[in-house]
Amino acid sequence: MTKLVFQVKEMKFILPRLMKKINFKKNSLVANFTKVNWFTFILVFAVLGVTCQAPTQKKKIMARNDADQPVIRVGVLQGRAQVDFRIEGKVSFVNRDADFVLRGLPGGRWKIEAIDSKPAEYVYQLAVGTRKGRWQAEEVLRSVRNKGLDAHISKIETNNLSIPYVHKSVYQIVLDKKFSSGNDAKTYQSEIQEKTNSEIIKIPQNDSEGTLRFTNLDNNYNFDSPGPIRLRTSQIQLADVEVGSGFHWETTEHRAYGGTFEFLLDQDGMITAINELFLEDYLKGVVPSEMPAGFPYESLKAQAIAARVEAVSKIGLRHPFEPFDLCDEVHCQVFSGLSHNAERSDMAVESTRGIFMIHRNKITEAFYAGVCGGHTENNENVWLINAKGYLRGVLDRDGNRLSTPLSEESNVKKWIDSNPDVYCSSTRKNRPTSVNYSKKYFRWQVEYKRQELEKIIREKTGEDFGELVDLVPLKRGVSGRLIDLQVVGTKKRFIINRELPIRRALSNKTLYSACFYIKKRGRAKGLTHTYILKGAGWGHGVGMCQVGAAVMAHAGKKFDQILTHYYQGIFLQKLYN
């Protein structure tokens, strides 16, 4: 121990001077050293046990564990010019090929900056969908071509997970037309909106340029790297991680992570931070972020399985062009590293280790959301993906279907104004106290003066529609969630399509759900004075209703009963031990 203390103390003294002079270029340790400095460098590193491996020693840093569980890469920070972090204990810096290693450096406060960075040049295109199977992609291609649009299928290799029943690549249907600016792509996107929904994809034509500069703030020494650098340490704490971007709970917090950490310059020349870790460890950082750890145990187990399935099934679909598999936000699944870990949710992950939901020899999708509002939604009504047999909307209670379809306007009004006795109902008897926070989501109401709502819609959609004349629901899904909403203005009328764009367009942040009806109050100058949105539920409503799952578990249902209620026709299988 004495020796160790001595080493760290000495390093603090010697390394700052040395490190300032080290400049690492691609695949070689460089460089502008005098002979004396090289000698000191080698001597000090040998004495202090800090190793710098020779470029010839190439090996994989973190081999995927083929025999057991998969390793996944989670993007936790993107688009940053600077990242601050703190290391507990010592840290090693390694590049991807392991031909550059700095081992046993002191921890403490560090920062990384993107130096002299220059973004790549892009070509912008529109993707109209991504499918796991070629024939499903061909189906989309045919329908796009039938609408007079030229398109092709682009195959993307997505993962090499070592488990069965999982896709290895995805097929993206891309329009042929290319644009040199994002704005031109956006203009074309709205021109063809009547024909198809699409998302803008950026295809880099060259590499971005720049250097990552790592600085230890306690010792004030630094080193540069042009390529990705991986950190191996017991724990890293990142400052200012965004949480809930664009939603009503948006904030930032400091977060701790285990596993391997990687920093790299993305195509925009900005810093991306990636946590690479075992799937089961990842789940321990997801389950308590996606479901309160105080929920009944069987619902935590159902959540652990849903999160495991969701992670694996989203790889390649959500971030096909990015250097990570999943992001850490609602878009993929909320992952907060080690920051919110709880014993109960850890146990729920461990006791269901390796268990997946299977349907027709494939790992399923496993969407889930906070409060369905009484009825869950068909998947194809929410996203641009094929209808899945096990993702049909269900009434959130045992027994019969609804006799009055919620896709009809008059029925949905009655439904929202009523208080149906469903699992996630806020007034249901025998609810666990842990779900009390969710009462405000079961039925809710938002009120806007017309001018206020006009301003929000204008800002969110970028449409100059004049004054708001009306909001007209055109199409709803089986849970009553809006699929198409028409905005009628004095200058023009347009349609907002799909639940998330609708939720975002009608709120400064995001509405709780797209299951709402529109009530109008008062008139002034021939226009409505106040718009009242009366709604049900929180979230997209596809798959498991989390509060419903908690109430089912509280009533004695087991995790498999919960899962087969929300995902009908699936079976459970353990794919690794």
Ligand SMILES: [Zn+2]
């Ligand atoms: Zn994502």
Ligand SMILES: [Zn+2]
């Ligand atoms: Zn529900």
